[in-house]
Each structure stands twice: as C-alpha cells, then as structure tokens.
Amino acid sequence: MMDEDKAGQDERAREILRVNDRGGYTVPTARLYPFQWNWDSALVAMGWAMFDEARGWREIEMLLAGQWEDGFVPHIVFHAPSEDYFPGPEVWGLAERAPPTSGITQPPVLATAVRWMLERARARAEAAARAAAIYPRLVASHRWWVRARDPHASGLVTTLHPWETGMDNSPAWDEALARVPRETTTPIVRRDIAHVAAAMRPRAEEYERFIHLVDLFRGLGWSPEKMLAESPFKVVDIGTNAILLRAERDLLVLARRFGSVAERAEIEARIARQGAAIGRLWSGAGGIYFSADLIANALIPVSTSAGMLPVFASEYGHAAALAARLRAWAEAVRWLVPSIAPDSPSFEPQRYWRGPVWPCMNWMLADGFGAAGETATARLLAEAMGALIRASGFYEYFDPCDGAGLGGTDFSWTAAVALLLPREGEGDPRF
Numbered sequence: 001m002m003d004e005d006k007a008g009q010d011e012r013a014r015e016i017l018r019v020n021d022r023g024g025y026t027v028p029t030a031r032l033y034p035f036q037w038n039w040d041s042a043l044v045a046m047g048w049a050m051f052d053e054a055r056g057w058r059e060i061e062m063l064l065a066g067q068w069e070d071g072f073v074p075h076i077v078f079h080a081p082s083e084d085y086f087p088g089p090e091v092w093g094l095a096e097r098a099p100p101t102s103g104i105t106q107p108p109v110l111a112t113a114v115r116w117m118l119e120r121a122r123a124r125a126e127a128a129a130r131a132a133a134i135y136p137r138l139v140a141s142h143r144w145w146v147r148a149r150d151p152h153a154s155g156l157v158t159t160l161h162p163w164e165t166g167m168d169n170s171p172a173w174d175e176a177l178a179r180v181p182r183e184t185t186t187p188i189v190r191r192d193i194a195h196v197a198a199a200m201r202p203r204a205e206e207y208e209r210f211i212h213l214v215d216l217f218r219g220l221g222w223s224p225e226k227m228l229a230e231s232p233f234k235v236v237d238i239g240t241n242a243i244l245l246r247a248e249r250d251l252l253v254l255a256r257r258f259g260s261v262a263e264r265a266e267i268e269a270r271i272a273r274q275g276a277a278i279g280r281l282w283s284g285a286g287g288i289y290f291s292a293d294l295i296a297n298a299l300i301p302v303s304t305s306a307g308m309l310p311v312f313a314s315e316y317g318h319a320a321a322l323a324a325r326l327r328a329w330a331e332a333v334r335w336l337v338p339s340i341a342p343d344s345p346s347f348e349p350q351r352y353w354r355g356p357v358w359p360c361m362n363w364m365l366a367d368g369f370g371a372a373g374e375t376a377t378a379r380l381l382a383e384a385m386g387a388l389i390r391a392s393g394f395y396e397y398f399d400p401c402d403g404a405g406l407g408g409t410d411f412s413w414t415a416a417v418a419l420l421l422p423r424e425g426e427g428d429p430r431f
C-alpha cells in the first residue's frame, strides 16, 4: 500500500474509533452491537494504542469492570441501556449486576493485547503501572478458564455456546448445535436483521438454539459446574484453545515482570499441558487442526480458518502445511482468508462465519505466520486486508469472492486492524 493511502486510511480508522467511543469503551458498530464486546475490545485497545495509549488502557479497564468475582470475563458488558440489540441484560437475567453483563464468555485475546500494548508503549511508566494493575485480573481470568472449563486438566477447554467461540454460525457447529432444542422460554425478537440484511446473518433456527442455551444456563443460575454438566452443546473449539494458549504465553511474559515465582510456575505448567493437548486436534488427513465435539466424542471434520490459529499460539510444527493449505484456498477465492474452506458444501461467501473474510482472523493469522517464518503468507493476509478496506470500506466482514463489504459498517475492529497494518516496505510482515 502506498504511504499516502495508508495515511488516509489511518485517519479514517482513527475517526471510526472516536465515533464509536462511548466514553471509555468502544462499541463494535453503532446500533447492531451497542455495548462492549470482549474479543473486539482487545483488538480495539491495540488500535487505540497506536495513537492514544491512555485510551487503549481504558478500553481494557472498562471491559474488566464487567469481570465477575470468580475471574470470569463476560462476552458482553452492558454499560448503558439500548433497545437496538437482542438479547439484552434482562434475557441473561443479569440486569442487577453493576455493570450488567452476559453470562457466557468469548475467546481470551486480552492478555495478548496487554503484552502488546506494554511492549510498544511510549509512555512507559504509565503503561507499566496500568499493566501491573490489570495483571492480577488476567491471572484470575486464566484460572477461571481451567477451573470452569477444564476441571480435569486435560489441557483443552470446553465451549458451551457458539457465541463463546465468536464464530457463531460456523459450519463446524452445525451437527453439535442440531442437538440443541429449538424451543425457547424467551420470545425471540431479532434486532440484528433490522440493521443488516438477513442473508448476512445466522438463520432463525440457529437463533432459536442460541436462545435455548441462554434460557437453560440462566435457569442453572450461571453455575459453571452445572452448565458444564448439563449443556447439550459441548465442543473443544480449536480457535478458543489456540487463542488461550497464545494468551498464556503472553501472560507468562507479564508474570516475569509483575508476578510471583509460584504464578510463573503455574502458567508454565498450563502452557506445557495445553501445548501437548492441542496437538491432538491436528488432522493429518485434513491437513488442518479441527475442533472436537465432546458429546459425539469425535473430531469435527470441517476445515475452518480457526483450524490455522495454532500458528498464532506459537505452535509451528504444521505451519508450512497450513500455509500450503491457505495457498490452495487462494486458488478458489480472490481474497484470503475465508472463514471456511471454499470447496466445502457449507461455504456461503456472504453469511457471517460460513465463508466471509474477518479482520480479526487476518490479524491473528498474519501475526502467527509471520512469527513462524512463513513471511509470504503473512504478507498476503496483511495485503488482502488493506485492499479489502480500501476497495469496500471498514466493514465487519467481507465476501472472499468479490470483496464486497458485509455486515456492520464503520466497524471498530476493522479500524483497529487497519491501524495495525504495516506500511509498504516495512520489514516485519507481522502486524
């Protein structure tokens, strides 16, 4: 990308973050998502930090204002009421919390963002003070993951709702989700399809099952033990597990500065366990990592972009095979990286996580492939993102075939990823 293009794009990206700022937290986009979302915030904090470090730290502190006493970090923090979104705080039965939150979580990118911001900070003393205050919250969050979602210390955490994966309607969840009944006690009032075309969003049947799970968990009082025991949807999501492993590695770096010897040993033990366990999700036949369905007790043979995320976790054993896989996908679609293999019968290039290119994935995969030494692949992913934004705008996601912008407009994590993109000629292919 030419430098003047990059400068103009950066200015527009900063403007989007400012417009989506609601006073210390950033909505992903106006109306469609009017609250603070967990993994969006981690990316957005890094985007802010590119031009306003204090505001970047604030983003993370505001998200952690919603952290529960047991360390759990919810997927939505409802700082201020809005009629634009369903399901709101009353459906979660958590409207009395201050602030109100949802009762499920999302991929834990937070420790990675904190390390990233600390290491690149220009205001070093302030960054150190704020990271030191955040650090115990991250420790509590990672302990929660293991206690609540891997109580037998298998090294792999369980996900109980497709929304927790961030990849709500991924074809990887089709079979597991089909076991969840469609009946709901909460009437479904979809607001999303008033804001964007229904063809770009999950289907009605999926929403019924999503809300069935919310009703069930609310009835269980959001008890982690009961949810784990009774959920009809239980998967080991390769995306969440890879992101958590990366976050543990970043937490260890923070622990060397802010933590105790015992904490470092605890984190190192988790990294050893998780690193060994994630290898069990590699499919030699598939040439990619798979998620697993714990109720069917089987790997889920659906090739998704999440199946490449172990490179983001610094697991490089299969990096060359995964890069080759991406090159094969690039023969079938114009833009990388589609959210599922384009030759899959489930591929729908415009429907949310069933085909489109997502900025968060391009950021994580470019970072991982770059660190793995797969420089050309990393560069391809970074360039695709820049070109898509330049051609179509700051959309939530993009059609991998024709590059059309899809979903929400003026999207915060797309703006953040744009700010993280390298300038032309910059040496490091990683963002």
Ligand code: DGY
Pocket (backbone or CB within 6 Å): 075, 086, 163, 168, 192
């Ligand atoms: C939504 O509402 O679409 C979100 O993905 C749930 O977190």
